[in-house]
Amino acid sequence: MVALAHARRRGADEAVFSDVAGHLCEGTSTNVFYVVGGELRTPTLASGCLPGVTRRLLLDWFGGTEVDEPLAVAAAADEVILVSTTRDVQGVHRWDDRELPAPGPVTRRAMDVWRQREPELLTTPTM
Template sequence: MSGVLWVDGSFCAANEPVILAGNHGFTVGDGVFETLVVRKGRAFALTRHLVRLQFSLDRMGMRSVDMAAIREGVRQVIAANPADVVRVRITVVSGPGPMGSMRGTAAPNVVIWGGPGVVPTACRATRVPWKRNERSAIAGVKSTSYAENVVMAQFAAAKGADEALMSNTYGYLCEGTGSNIFIERRGEVVTPPLSSGCLAGITRGLVLEWGAGTGMPIRVAAPGELQMSVLDEVMRGEAFAAVTSSTRGVQPIVRLDGVDVAEGPLLKKLADLYELHADVETDPPPTRTRDAV
């Protein structure tokens, strides 16, 4: 492990043990996290990420943490090695606890890790046979209980892909393991609603806001509007697709289920628009309400 490590208010060596074996974040994945990219020496959209971090903590029923201290920790991590810290991960775990699922009474641990990061320039995706449970107790939570996504990502990697796309339990298009998905068809761009079980992605929200703000035909799909079969339209060239995430930005899907597919013109404009805005608005303020559809 390399990079800059900040734990509970202090810097630690990157290879220093910092979490006890009985920590619930390790034993049962009882924690939440956020991953941010660094633009021009600043953590991009940090305020929005902290708002979502608090949402995840609340949904998990975890104790609150000092968001101002986390903000300062992120600043210190970037400042410690600004040339090499291009990605920052904030992890909050519930702390030491007893064996089993019940939590202990210890204060949560906050780990901020900054370092290099490399992502592909285009997305090669594949559909997976598993589904996202939109009725899960942690639907929409950025949880460290990530084993489900790991299994799907490994399935994708075995097929030469770098992202796995899934439906929800109703068969509607949902999301990728680490990204949201946008579909361009019939002269507009649509993305699955949060009711599908997908994560309220920071980039997803910004793309919707910035795109609509410039008059682009972009919207959240109605519940049930996007069947998983819309990806067949992408493979036939009748529609186009892109994924969004903090690390990928707006990235076209250029290969789907082993077939090369074209990049959509509207999605290309959307990607350029996102980069233009992100270069200027390094910490766009959050909206008053979460996208609830």
């Protein structure tokens, strides 16, 4: 909560954490994806990030590479995406003082896939 409060004082609505090795881990209530050279990446579960349902579904439905990289790689990424059950797939507009295209082209495609596939989750089982 301290990190989120700090982020909000700076005009943000999420804070991102690294693991003890300095690799990207997760947000306070989100999983983080980022794009480098057109490739969608997200930390492995070994980073300590929450094994979020939305994270897993985006990997299954859209694809991406699970990799543990220094936080600086994500901070310099072409695009950054936050995912959670309350945010779905959301492009990040700013990382610290760096403006980002949001949604960028990969984020847009991921959002489109999410919108197309999400109704599968909303079907009510029959009795």
